[in-house]
Amino acid sequence: MKHDPLIPMLGVVTAIRTDTPDVKTFRVTGADGQKPFIHIPGQCAMLSIPGVGEALFSITSSPTEETYLDFSIKKCGCVTAWLHQMEVGQQITIRGPYGNGFPVDTELTGKDLLFIAGGIGLAPLHAVINYCRHYRDRYGKIDIVYGSRSKQDLVDFPEITEQWCKESGINVHLTIDNPQPDWDGHVGFVPNYVKELNFDTAKTVLMCGPPIMIKFTLAGLMELGFSREQIYTTMELRMKCALGKCGRCNIGDKYVCKDGPVFRFDQLDELPDEY
Amino acid sequence: MKKIAISKLNDLFSAISKEKVLYIPADDGANQARFTPWQEGLTLTDKLNTVRSAKDLFFPQVENLVNFKNSGKAIQIIENRTEPQPFVLFGVRACDCRSFDILDRVFLSDPVDTFYKTRREQGVVITLACNRPTETCFCGVFGIDGADPQGDVTCWMDEAALYWRANTEKGEALTAALPMLTDCAEEAIDPIAAKIRSILSKLPLNDLDLTGFNRDRMMELFNSPQWEDLSQSCLGCGTCTFVCPTCQCYDVQDFDDGQQVRRFRCWDSCMFSDFTMMAHGTNRPTQKERFRQRFMHKLSYFPNNNDGIFGCVGCGRCLQKCPIHMHIVKVAKALKEDLK
Numbered sequence: 001m002k003h004d005p006l007i008p009m010l011g012v013v014t015a016i017r018t019d020t021p022d023v024k025t026f027r028v029t030g031a032d033g034q035k036p037f038i039h040i041p042g043q044c045a046m047l048s049i050p051g052v053g054e055a056l057f058s059i060t061s062s063p064t065e066e067t068y069l070d071f072s073i074k075k076c077g078c079v080t081a082w083l084h085q086m087e088v089g090q091q092i093t094i095r096g097p098y099g100n101g102f103p104v105d106t107e108l109t110g111k112d113l114l115f116i117a118g119g120i121g122l123a124p125l126h127a128v129i130n131y132c133r134h135y136r137d138r139y140g141k142i143d144i145v146y147g148s149r150s151k152q153d154l155v156d157f158p159e160i161t162e163q164w165c166k167e168s169g170i171n172v173h174l175t176i177d178n179p180q181p182d183w184d185g186h187v188g189f190v191p192n193y194v195k196e197l198n199f200d201t202a203k204t205v206l207m208c209g210p211p212i213m214i215k216f217t218l219a220g221l222m223e224l225g226f227s228r229e230q231i232y233t234t235m236e237l238r239m240k241c242a243l244g245k246c247g248r249c250n251i252g253d254k255y256v257c258k259d260g261p262v263f264r265f266d267q268l269d270e271l272p273d274e275y
Numbered sequence: 276m277k278k279i280a281i282s283k284l285n286d287l288f289s290a291i292s293k294e295k296v297l298y299i300p301a302d303d304g305a306n307q308a309r310f311t312p313w314q315e316g317l318t319l320t321d322k323l324n325t326v327r328s329a330k331d332l333f334f335p336q337v338e339n340l341v342n343f344k345n346s347g348k349a350i351q352i353i354e355n356r357t358e359p360q361p362f363v364l365f366g367v368r369a370c371d372c373r374s375f376d377i378l379d380r381v382f383l384s385d386p387v388d389t390f391y392k393t394r395r396e397q398g399v400v401i402t403l404a405c406n407r408p409t410e411t412c413f414c415g416v417f418g419i420d421g422a423d424p425q426g427d428v429t430c431w432m433d434e435a436a437l438y439w440r441a442n443t444e445k446g447e448a449l450t451a452a453l454p455m456l457t458d459c460a461e462e463a464i465d466p467i468a469a470k471i472r473s474i475l476s477k478l479p480l481n482d483l484d485l486t487g488f489n490r491d492r493m494m495e496l497f498n499s500p501q502w503e504d505l506s507q508s509c510l511g512c513g514t515c516t517f518v519c520p521t522c523q524c525y526d527v528q529d530f531d532d533g534q535q536v537r538r539f540r541c542w543d544s545c546m547f548s549d550f551t552m553m554a555h556g557t558n559r560p561t562q563k564e565r566f567r568q569r570f571m572h573k574l575s576y577f578p579n580n581n582d583g584i585f586g587c588v589g590c591g592r593c594l595q596k597c598p599i600h601m602h603i604v605k606v607a608k609a610l611k612e613d614l615k
């Protein structure tokens with residue numbers, strides 16, 4: 001019997017961390033306790049609870065983690081709600097890895113990197129950031145702009161403050177939408193903050209977040225003098241197969257699940273504006 | 276070239292079905308032709324083509340992919356798939372036969388869809404030249420020859436005989452098991468083919484000209500002002516996608532039968548409003564975008580990715596079935612106006 005790519009393998013949830021009121025991070029291994037597969041930062045996997053459904057999530061852990069995959073998941077529907085109420089030890093099904101991922105070992109090496117994330121948009125970038133931290137000497141300076149509605153909505157807050165913020169060569173710029181008593185950092189939306197920070201245009205940008213953030217931040221970056229070839233983003237569309245076959249994520253002559261989800265903006269310019 | 280008398284067709288079908296499961300296009304009693312498993316007494320339809328295309332046999336409307344059993348925190352994956360029986364599909368028209376090439380490019384490209392692949396491996400395709408192409412046929416636009424279809428075996432029919440030519444190893448192997456086929460001269464089919472070609476040359480839609488539908492015109496086609504009018508009366512019923520031999524979009528759904536969770540793959544349609552629905556809305560909010568997707572995919576996106584091969588075979592099913600009489604020829608002609 002041939003194994004079909006639509007048929008998943010078993011996985012086990014070995015740890016669950018509550019990040020924000022609606023985001024939890026799940027650590028997943030194969031049923032044998034090993035890492036289910038090897039991935040590239042920015043790639044995704046299909047997780048499923050049989051009877052509830054299957055959904056696609058970015059792998060948030062770096063490929064350099066040898067025993068597990070992490071997923072940061074926002075509760076927004078059937079599958080995600082089910083995942084949020086389960087306990088450690090629960091088996092799930094998993095298939096992947098899917099998508100192209102970020103060109104960490106080609107186009108990005110030797111570059112100064114600027115990561116811009118909004119909300120759950122940190123998920124795919126988290127894998128890249130930790131990969132770059134692991135192979136620190138392959139990349140130039142790293143800047144991270146990360147914004148959320150409130151302090152409570154910042155995913156991975158302890159890791160950011162205790163690890164990222166303390167490393168030399170990494171500048172973390174956090175922002176929240178509205179002032180709150182226990183926050184002495186920046187307040188304001190990501191697009192404005194990016195403009196205020198006035199980054200030098202030699203950087204390569206990796207951006208992920210809600211469509212509205214992407215739109216205004218892109219405009220801001222263009223104003224600062226960045227070109228579209230320098231800016232990468234990930235696209236999110238409805239997906240079912242993640243194999244480039246079910247037709248759902250088709251935009252122009254690309255299948256976002258296979259040819260993406262990572263695109264440079266100059267590549268997106270060649271596609272119909274339907275995302 | 277081989278032949279057999281029409282009066283002996285029953286013997287031929289009987290012999291084939293001793294080897295493999297045989298499907299032939301037969302009337303279903305409701306004035307429609309369908310591919311039906313042959314059994315003693317079943318005769319060929321005289322209708323030009325089946326209502327549903329031959330893709331059903333390789334990519335069925337619903338199929339069970341895998342089952343699961345949930346118990347507590349544990350999940351059991353139950354791979355219950357059965358290998359398809361070897362089968363013969365007799366009477367496939369030239370257009371539907373080409374549709375397999377198109378589906379192959381989708382399902383056999385990496386990562387290979389093994390459900391489709393095993394059916395393709397197990398299936399022998401016997402095509403039948405179209406004696407009576409009709410006004411909704413425009414296969415010629417795509418370089419398909421209704422008088423000489425592809426397939427593992429090609430057949431032609433006149434009042435007296437069925438002519439049989441094996442084209443592939445699979446076709447040869449089947450032929451070798453059918454001693455009732457007798458040798459005949461290649462020229463036997465010439466008058467049949469000539470008659471068919473003379474009908475084909477007069478078909479009203481066969482003059483559709485798709486030059487200019489290139490990769491570099493993709494955005495121009497996408498942004499055409501024509502979509503507004505063309506899509507206006509589309510009901511989003513999805514009929515065109517379900518009867519189309521090249522439409523391949525699918526959905527995956529779970530069904531809990533109380534004992535097990537059964538995971539199914541089933542046809543879906545880009546014409547449906549929930550096809551691309553996400554938590555933050557859909558990227559194709561009106562029927563205009565959905566309608567445009569179906570036709571852009573066939574006329575531009577698919578050929579861009581597949582050496583210029585269009586994702587339509589001119590079978591005419593969508594022309595016959597659409598409740599508002601919209602169809603791909605109308606769309607292509609309207610877009611073409613704009614390209615000038």
Ligand SMILES: Cc1cc2nc3c(=O)[nH]c(=O)nc-3n(C[C@H](O)[C@H](O)[C@H](O)COP(=O)(O)OP(=O)(O)OC[C@H]3O[C@@H](n4cnc5c(N)ncnc54)[C@H](O)[C@@H]3O)c2cc1C
Nearest residue numbers: 055056057058073074077078079080123237238552553554
């Ligand atoms: C490439 C990619 C990467 C992703 N990475 C992450 C991630 O790292 N973390 C995360 O939390 N989410 C991620 N998502 C979104 C995630 O797939 C959806 O939140 C999930 O499919 C919703 O499933 P559900 O069963 O909970 O919702 P459903 O019950 O299916 O639906 C609830 C609502 O969500 C909509 N929905 C269905 N599919 C999607 C989708 N693909 N995207 C958005 N909304 C959808 C439905 O239309 C409905 O409105 C990613 C999506 C893609 C395409």
Ligand code: SF4
Nearest residue numbers: 519587588590591593
């Ligand atoms: S688009 Fe219409 S004519 Fe073309 S292959 Fe599909 S059903 Fe046939």
Ligand code: SF4
Nearest residue numbers: 509510512513515597
């Ligand atoms: S084009 Fe016709 S058949 Fe297709 S969805 Fe619209 S109304 Fe239905």
Ligand code: FES
Nearest residue numbers: 240242245246257
């Ligand atoms: S999700 Fe099926 S084609 Fe991309």
